Each structure stands twice: as C-alpha cells, then as structure tokens.
Amino acid sequence: MSMKIALAGIGKIARDQHVPSINASADWDLAATVSRHGTVDGVEAFDDFAALLAARPDIKVVSLCLPPVPRFDYAAAALKAGRHVMLEKPPGATLSECHALAAMAREAGVSIYATWHSREAAQVAAAKAWLKGKRLYRLKVTWKEDVRRWHPGQAWIWQAGGLGVFDPGINALSILTEILPDPVHLTGATLEFPENRETPIAASLRFFHPHGGDVSAVFDWRQDGDQIWTIEAETDGGNLLLADGGAKLAIDGHWQAETHDDGNPLHGEYPRLYSRMAALVRSGDIDMDLSPMTHVADAFLLGKRVTVDPFDE
Numbered sequence: 001m002s003m004k005i006a007l008a009g010i011g012k013i014a015r016d017q018h019v020p021s022i023n024a025s026a027d028w029d030l031a032a033t034v035s036r037h038g039t040v041d042g043v044e045a046f047d048d049f050a051a052l053l054a055a056r057p058d059i060k061v062v063s064l065c066l067p068p069v070p071r072f073d074y075a076a077a078a079l080k081a082g083r084h085v086m087l088e089k090p091p092g093a094t095l096s097e098c099h100a101l102a103a104m105a106r107e108a109g110v111s112i113y114a115t116w117h118s119r120e121a122a123q124v125a126a127a128k129a130w131l132k133g134k135r136l137y138r139l140k141v142t143w144k145e146d147v148r149r150w151h152p153g154q155a156w157i158w159q160a161g162g163l164g165v166f167d168p169g170i171n172a173l174s175i176l177t178e179i180l181p182d183p184v185h186l187t188g189a190t191l192e193f194p195e196n197r198e199t200p201i202a203a204s205l206r207f208f209h210p211h212g213g214d215v216s217a218v219f220d221w222r223q224d225g226d227q228i229w230t231i232e233a234e235t236d237g238g239n240l241l242l243a244d245g246g247a248k249l250a251i252d253g254h255w256q257a258e259t260h261d262d263g264n265p266l267h268g269e270y271p272r273l274y275s276r277m278a279a280l281v282r283s284g285d286i287d288m289d290l291s292p293m294t295h296v297a298d299a300f301l302l303g304k305r306v307t308v309d310p311f312d313e
Helices: 012-023 049-055 068-080 095-108 124-131 166-179 269-283 291-302
Strands: 003-008 028-034 044-046 061-064 084-087 112-114 136-144 185-194 202-208 214-220 228-235 238-243 248-251 304-308
Touching: 003 012, 003 049, 012 028, 012 269, 028 049, 044 049, 049 068, 061 068, 061 269, 068 084, 068 095, 084 095, 084 269, 095 112, 095 291, 112 269, 124 166, 124 228, 124 238, 124 248, 136 166, 166 214, 166 228, 166 291, 185 291, 202 291
Parallel strands: 003 028, 003 061, 028 044, 061 084, 084 112, 136 214, 185 304
Antiparallel strands: 136 228, 185 202, 202 214, 228 238, 238 248
C-alpha cells in the first residue's frame, strides 16, 4: 500500500527528480505540496507549511527540498507534529542543527533520512566493492561544472549558508565517504571566494589517509565545455575511474557495463532514495550519516581564503 507524502519546496530539483520519482513509485502518493511559488498539476498546494500540517494529518511523511538555511524550522515543525522527514542534501545548514533534528526524531519516534543522491549513482556500489581490501596509493576527486548551467538564478547558493561550490562538491564527498574502506579527514584546503560573493566558487582539499594514501579533491564552478565529475584511484590491485558522478566505472582502462543508456547522469538515484525512505518509515529507523558534511565544515574551518575576480551570471 502506498504512503501519502508531501513535498516542500517546488524548485528545479523537485520538478526534475523528486516529483517524477514519487510518481513512478508504488510506495508513494504525492498528496500535497508546499511552496510560495511552485505547484504540481493535480496535487493540493499550500503556501504555508503550518497550514499543511494542520490541514492534512493523514500525510505522515514530508520530503524537504528547500535550501539548507530555512530547512531546520520546517524539519523541526514536521518532527514535532509526528511526521517522518526526508531531507535533500545537504541535510541542514550546520552540523549542530542536523544532530538536533536526529535527536528530535528519536524523541518523537519517527524516521529521518539525510539523503545523499550521488551515493545511489549506478556504479558507486561496484566501486566500493572493488576498492575493498586493496591498498590505496592515490585518489583524486575532480568536480568541475558550470554553475550557470546547473544553478541559474539561484541567489541563495552565493549567500552565507548556501555552500557555493560545495553544493555540488558535497556530492563528491558523499561518494568518497561511501567507497573508501578507511575513513579520511581533512588536513588543509584553499577556498576561492569571488569578491562579490559570500560563498566559494572553487576549492582544493587535502586529506589524511590512515595508510598513507595521497587523497585530494578539486572543485570548480567555472568549467566551460565538458563537465567533469570524476574520482580516480590508484591501488596495489590496479586503477579505478568513476566518471559522470558515479554513473560510469572503468577498471584499468576498461569500461564496465553500463546500467542505463538514457543520457541522464542522475538516472535511478532519486528512485533509490525514495525506496530507502519507504523502508525507513516502515521499520521506524533513522539514517543521518553526516560524514560528507563534516568534510565541508572542516574545509571552512581549515581553509585558506583567497579572493578572486567577481562572478556574475
């Protein structure tokens, strides 16, 4: 039997990924939306979250697709009303508020899920299995994309709390923390801030690996032409390349069989997130892994700030 779910925040990611994934799932019935600006055809729409909670006690699950800064108040209200909560990445604006939400969920006896959609990319599980038991010599993350293409007109990403280039960069970190057999931690970073923006447009990161592996990452939002989302690893058992954000995998230069051919690099990621959320609700469990966000917080703590040219769309 399907469960009723409400979707709060009807922006690009909601329209492109959340709504199609919910509509295609036997687990879910999209029963309401909350947004000041957007609606979904045929679905009851609210422009006030408190009004939704009061009017629709039959909706037990809420998926939040809002920017990270306002998300805490919505999540806290939903949890206090006894609703299960699914959080778009990043799960909040700070680690402290994410820990607070997890505690609220435990107290209310409901589920909360910090989603990391890139972990559900087609070849991430295969990459994790291949790296297991191998000695890592070097791993480099390269995440370079054009912000004008992927975040047009989204002013919040340039404001404090919006993460800047770490909005896509955290996707890379979610894969990194999933596939590495051993945890790593940040040792240094350089963050490039446009002089007219509050968040970075580029970053380079360096990590400590417990067995001496050289682990680094480069993020940049000024990429023209081909977009680059790769993770390269050199090990004692050969070399691995994850490409297209985890959708493609090559071992020693040989591409592995692809699991889709529709040209959508996010194929299957959000359907798998919603399947996981359904399982959490039915079992009453909590999934609030914050390791990708910890690396971002450490980058802002340790990072050397460099001012670069202004950026305008």
